[in-house]
Amino acid sequence: MFNNFIPWSLRGIDPFLSTYGDYILFRSIQNTPPITVNPTASTSIHTIVPHRYLNAFLLAIKSFLRFYSDVAVYVHDDGSLTPNDIAIIEKHIDQVVILKRNEADIYFDEKMNDPFLSKVRSSYTSYLKLFDPAFRSKSDRIILLDTDTLFLKRPDFIIDWAKNGGKPWYHLAPKGNMRAVKNINKTQATGSEHIQTLIIQQLDNINHELSKNYRIRQGFCAGFIGYNSNDINFEELKKLLENLHRKFSDKIYKWGSEQTIHGLILCGNDAEPLAIDNYFVFTQNNAHLAEQATFLHFVGENRFHKLIYPKLARKVIDSLAS
Numbered sequence: 001m002f003n004n005f006i007p008w009s010l011r012g013i014d015p016f017l018s019t020y021g022d023y024i025l026f027r028s029i030q031n032t033p034p035i036t037v038n039p040t041a042s043t044s045i046h047t048i049v050p051h052r053y054l055n056a057f058l059l060a061i062k063s064f065l066r067f068y069s070d071v072a073v074y075v076h077d078d079g080s081l082t083p084n085d086i087a088i089i090e091k092h093i094d095q096v097v098i099l100k101r102n103e104a105d106i107y108f109d110e111k112m113n114d115p116f117l118s119k120v121r122s123s124y125t126s127y128l129k130l131f132d133p134a135f136r137s138k139s140d141r142i143i144l145l146d147t148d149t150l151f152l153k154r155p156d157f158i159i160d161w162a163k164n165g166g167k168p169w170y171h172l173a174p175k176g177n178m179r180a181v182k183n184i185n186k187t188q189a190t191g192s193e194h195i196q197t198l199i200i201q202q203l204d205n206i207n208h209e210l211s212k213n214y215r216i217r218q219g220f221c222a223g224f225i226g227y228n229s230n231d232i233n234f235e236e237l238k239k240l241l242e243n244l245h246r247k248f249s250d251k252i253y254k255w256g257s258e259q260t261i262h263g264l265i266l267c268g269n270d271a272e273p274l275a276i277d278n279y280f281v282f283t284q285n286n287a288h289l290a291e292q293a294t295f296l297h298f299v300g301e302n303r304f305h306k307l308i309y310p311k312l313a314r315k316v317i318d319s320l321a322s
Contacts, residue, residue, distance in 0.1 A: 017304040025310040026055035029092075032320040035065045036094040037073045043162040044072035044139040048128050049089075051080040053147040058092055063151040063316045065093075068159045072139055076132050077101040078125050099136060104128075108135060117234070120241055123253035129222065130258045134232035141165055146223035148303060150312060153294040157274065161226060168227035168271035170263070171297065172219040173281040195251050196260040202247055210239055216263035217273065221281055223297045224274075225262060231269055240264070282309070 017025070045064070049057045061073060073093050077086075079101035086098055108131065109118050121131045133142050141162065161169070199206070200216065207214055240261065244252045251257075278294040280286060283302050290296060290308050298309045 014301060014304055018301070021304060021310070022053050022055050026059050026313055026317075028317050029055050029058045029062065029313075029320070030088065032062065032092075032317060034092050034094050035062060035069055037065065037096060038070050039072045039095050039097055040138075041070050041072045041162075042139055042165075043141040043143060044074055044133070044137045045143045045145050046074045046076060046129070046133040046137065047145050047147060048076045048078050048125065049081060049085075049147060050078045050125075051082060051085055054081075054085050054088065057147040058089070059313055059316065060145060060147055060149045060151075061093065062320055063149075064145070064155070064158075066316075066320055067151065067154045068162065071143075071162055072097065072137075074099065074133065074137065076104065076128050078128065099132065104132060104136070108132070111135075112234070114238065116242065117238055120252070124255065124258065126255070126258040130232075130237075130261060134229060135234075137229055140229055141226065142229055143226045144222065144224065146297065148298045149224060150296050150298070150309070150316060151294065152291070152296065152312060152316070155279075155294050158226070165228070168225070168231055168266045168269055169274055170225040170266055170271055171221050171223070171274045171279045171281070171295070172217070172276050173221045173299075174276065174283060174286060175219060195248065195254060195256045196263075198248055198251065199244065199260055199264070206240075206243055206247075210243060212236075212240075212268065214240070214264040214268040216260065216267050220259070220263035220267065221297065221299075222259040222262040223281075223299065224279065224295065225266060225271075227266055227269070227271070231265065237261075237265075 045061065047057055047061065057075070065071075073096045075089055075096060075098045077098065077100045081100070086100075089096060089098060105122065108121060112118065112135070117131070121127050129144055133144060143158070143162070196216070203214065206212075241252065280293055280295070281297045281299055282290060282305070284305055287305055287308055290312065296312070303309060
């Protein structure tokens with residue numbers, strides 16, 4: 001009962017680090033030298049960046065750029081970046097493209113001229129990942145990268161794809177629980193209200209009504225995906241979203257929808273999963289394998305488990321500094 005009087009951020013080490021850990025644990029990334037990128041490259045990397053995860057973003061993107069920098073880098077402001085944040089990003093990523101939220105909203109509304117798509121896009125921050133990279137990028141290929149990610153080794157497959165193209169791809173979350181939980185209530189266990197579950201239950205009808213072959217693989221994660229710029233067709237996307245809205249109403253405006261829709265489109269275009277042993281979502285169950293990975297995605301409540309994330313980040317920062 002006393003938790004009602006204690007801010008969530010002070011209810012334990014994990015909530016505290018989830019709230020304040022970015023600045024405390026990753027700020028030394030700002031002591032590393034800048035990296036120059038190529039705004040006219042055939043592949044662009046896009047990240048939605050909030051003020052809260054500024055240092056995590058610099059860590060994530062520089063951990064990749066130390067291996068390969070002939071890419072365009074787009075920062076999509078979620079609306080919380082300050083002028084100082086923007087100056088820091090521009091200092092560290094030379095030739096970066098920064099799309100400020102207010103300007104991006106106006107541009108989308110005017111150029112797209114579609115109130116329904118504008119409403120969907122503005123309903124949840126993650127929807128920026130679905131709309132803005134394909135809408136604003138000038139490159140042939142697009143990579144979406146979340147801020148809570150880290151490259152430990154040279155990602156040869158990704159670099160080859162960035163240079164030469166190929167099928168779209170995505171990374172997978174492992175099967176089973178993301179953490180050891182003793183008591184899970186029935187609603188949590190079945191996920192019966194999650195939009196992805198609802199869509200999968202109706203997927204045959206959706207495909208029949210739209211004459212499409214949408215599908216999604218269990219474990220699909222949109223935190224690190226790559227696709228060709230023409231894989232996102234806004235006319236087809238609108239038809240899909242309108243169909244989902246008729247079926248599920250305002251549920252399409254909630255958490256999980258963007259990732260599910262990305263999964264439907266990419267898996268429907270025969271996207272290939274990355275090797276889960278090399279590119280994986282960090283969990284309590286696979287934490288012991290973290291140092292062997294090429295790429296790690298530190299999601300949610302597992303983010304600071306055993307402080308493995310900051311320990312690995314320290315090694316990356318030391319590499320960048322040298």
